[in-house]
Amino acid sequence: MxxxxxxxxxxxxxxxxxxxxxxxxxxxxxxxxxxxxxxxxxxxxxxxxxxxxxxxxxxxxxxxxxxxxxxxxxxxxxxxxxxxxxxxxxxxxxxxxxxxxxxxxxxxxxxxxxxxxxxxxxxxxxxxxxxxxxxxxxxxxxxxxxxxxxxxxxxxxxxxxxxxxxxxxxxxxxxxxxxxxxxxxxxxxxxxxxxxxxxxxxxxxxxxxxxxxxxxxxxRSKRSYLKGLVSADLSGYHAGTLEYRYRGIPCVKSPVDIAIYLRLLDELRPASIIEIGSKHSGSALLFRDMCRAMDIASQIISINLKLPSRLVSEGVRFLEGDAANLEFPFRQHGLFDLPRPWLVIADSAHSYAVSTSVLEFFEQHLSAGEYLVMEDGVLEELGWSARYQGRGNRAIAEFLAGGSRSFEIDIAYCDMFGRNMTYNPNGYLRRT
Known part of the structure; x- marks a missing residue:
C-alpha cells in the first residue's frame, strides 16, 4: 500500500x-x-x-x-x-x-x-x-x-x-x-x-x-452522547423509572435497559456479575432472578458504601466498599478470584471522578471480551451534569479520547432500540 x-x-x-x-x-x-x-x-x-x-x-x-x-x-x-x-x-x-x-x-x-x-x-x-x-x-x-x-x-x-x-x-x-x-x-x-x-x-x-x-x-468517540430518549417526556419517563419496583423493592432501572441486559446476559453468560452501587438491593435481586431464569450460573456481588437496609441474602453477596477505591474490597474479599467472564455494572456515585476511577480500575482487571456498563449518562439530559462534573459521559469520552485501547463502545447494545436509546449512552463497554 x-x-x-x-x-x-x-x-x-x-x-x-x-x-x-x-x-x-x-x-x-x-x-x-x-x-x-x-x-x-x-x-x-x-x-x-x-x-x-x-x-x-x-x-x-x-x-x-x-x-x-x-x-x-x-x-x-x-x-x-x-x-x-x-x-x-x-x-x-x-x-x-x-x-x-x-x-x-x-x-x-x-x-x-x-x-x-x-x-x-x-x-x-x-x-x-x-x-x-x-x-x-x-x-x-x-x-x-x-x-x-x-x-x-x-x-x-x-x-x-x-x-x-x-x-x-x-x-x-x-x-x-x-x-x-x-x-x-x-x-x-x-x-x-x-x-x-x-x-x-x-x-x-x-x-x-x-x-x-x-x-x-x-x-475517538465521534458518536454523539445525545440520547435517543431525549424528548419533552424524558422527565416523566425518568420519574417512572425512579418509582420502578422489582418484587416490591426499588430497582431504579429503565425498562429499555432491562431488555438490553437480558440480551447481554444471554450472549455473555457471565460467571460473575459485579454491581458497583447497591442502592436498595432491587437491581441485584433482578439480576439474580434473570440469571436463574436463563440457567446462567452466575455469582452476584454488590458493593456499596453502606449495606442496604433490606438485604436479599440468597444468591447475592453484599459487601461494603468505596467505588473510588475498589482495590481494597476486591483484595479484602478475594474478588480477583471470581470466576470468569465478568459483567461489571457501575451504578454508584455519579461523579466524573468516581466514574474515571472505575474505568481505570477495571482497565487493569477485566479480561478481553468482558463488559463494563457505565450507567445513567442520561442524567446529563435531565440537566444534572454540572452536579456530577459531567458524570460517566465525560469520563468515557476522555478515557477513550486519551488513546486507551482497553475498551470499545459496543454499539450493538447502545443502539439496540435506536441510536443511544438507553439510560447508558455509549456506556456498554467491551474490554478489548
Whole structure:
C-alpha cells in the first residue's frame, strides 16, 4: 500500500470535519480531502484539482502557526498530515503546533517514518527518495509522551505514523524542545541500519490499517452522547423509572435497559456479575432472578458504601466498599478470584471522578471480551451534569479520547432500540 492509498483510507474512515496539511507541494495528498482544508507549503505547484474548500498558505509552517488556526477552520483541527521539512526537529515543532491546534479526539498523521534504504535518511537530500531522519520522531514521541498512541505502518517506500490520544494543552514537548533538538543535532537518536530503524519504529502491517482505523473512529468517540430518549417526556419517563419496583423493592432501572441486559446476559453468560452501587438491593435481586431464569450460573456481588437496609441474602453477596477505591474490597474479599467472564455494572456515585476511577480500575482487571456498563449518562439530559462534573459521559469520552485501547463502545447494545436509546449512552463497554 502506498502512502496516498493509506491517506485516502484515513480520510474515508475517519471522515474529518476539517483537515490541515503541512507540505502540500503538488497537491496530490491535499486533493484527497473532502472537508474544509488548509495547505501549507512555501513552494506550491498544485497540479491536481482540489475537491474541498481549501486555503493555501505559501509560507513555512513555523510562520503559519503564528496565526489563530481554529479561527481559520472554524474550530480545532480534526485531522492533520505532516509531510514538511524532513529533519526531525522540524517535524517535532510541527507536531507540537499541530497538537496545540487540534482537539483531544483529533488525529495527526506523520509521513516518512520508515525509510527502506539508509541513504534515504540523510539530513540533506542527496537521493530521489528522501525520508530524512523523521523516524527519530517516533522514538521521541514514545519517550516523552507515553500518553499518546503512536502507531507506525509499513506503507511502501517511506512508512506512515498515526498519532491519537492528543492533549492539546500538554506542554511536555515544548518544555523539552531545546534539549531534544540538541540531542537530535548531536546524533543521540541516530540509527545506522534499516534493521535498527525497523526494530525501533516497530511498524504494523498495512493489512490491519483499515480495521485499526475503524476501531480508532469508535475510540475517538465521534458518536454523539445525545440520547435517543431525549424528548419533552424524558422527565416523566425518568420519574417512572425512579418509582420502578422489582418484587416490591426499588430497582431504579429503565425498562429499555432491562431488555438490553437480558440480551447481554444471554450472549455473555457471565460467571460473575459485579454491581458497583447497591442502592436498595432491587437491581441485584433482578439480576439474580434473570440469571436463574436463563440457567446462567452466575455469582452476584454488590458493593456499596453502606449495606442496604433490606438485604436479599440468597444468591447475592453484599459487601461494603468505596467505588473510588475498589482495590481494597476486591483484595479484602478475594474478588480477583471470581470466576470468569465478568459483567461489571457501575451504578454508584455519579461523579466524573468516581466514574474515571472505575474505568481505570477495571482497565487493569477485566479480561478481553468482558463488559463494563457505565450507567445513567442520561442524567446529563435531565440537566444534572454540572452536579456530577459531567458524570460517566465525560469520563468515557476522555478515557477513550486519551488513546486507551482497553475498551470499545459496543454499539450493538447502545443502539439496540435506536441510536443511544438507553439510560447508558455509549456506556456498554467491551474490554478489548
Amino acid at each position: 502506498e502512502y496516498l492509498e493509506a491517506l485516502s483510507s484515513i480520510h474515508r474512515i475517519l471522515r474529518p470535519a476539517n483537515y490541515l496539511e503541512i507540505g502540500s507541494r503538488f497537491g496530490h495528498s491535499l486533493a484527497l480531502s473532502e472537508a474544509p482544508s488548509i495547505g501549507i507549503d512555501p513552494d506550491f505547484e498544485i497540479r491536481v484539482p482540489l475537491k474541498a474548500p481549501t486555503r493555501l498558505f505559501a509560507e513555512t509552517s513555523d510562520d503559519f502557526f503564528k496565526r489563530d488556526v481554529a479561527a481559520l477552520v472554524g474550530g480545532p483541527v480534526d485531522l492533520t498530515f505532516i509531510d514538511g521539512m524532513h529533519n526531525a526537529e522540524f517535524a517535532l515543532r510541527d507536531f507540537i503546533n499541530c497538537e496545540r491546534a487540534s482537539h483531544a479526539q483529533g488525529v495527526i498523521v506523520i509521513d516518512d517514518v520508515l525509510p527502506r534504504d539508509i541513504a534515504h535518511t540523510s539530513r540533506k537530500r542527496n537521493t530521489q527518495v528522501w525520508t530524512g531522519d523523521i523516524y527519530k520522531l517516533v522514538t521521541i514521541l514514545r519517550k516523552f509522551r507515553p500518553d499518546l498512541t503512536v502507531d507506525a505502518y509499513d506503507v511502501e517506500m517511506k512508512g506512515l505514523c498515526i498519532v491519537s490520544g492528543l492533549r492539546p494543552g500538554d506542554t511536555t514537548l515544548m518544555d523539552a524542545y531545546r534539549d531534544i533538538e540538541a540531542d537530535i543535532l548531536n546524533g543521540r537518536y541516530q540509527l545506522e541500519t534499516i534493521e535498527e530503524i525497523i526494530e525501533i519504529v516497530a511498524p504494523r502491517s498495512t493489512a490491519s490499517l483499515e480495521v485499526d482505523l475503524v476501531r480508532m473512529d469508535e475510540r
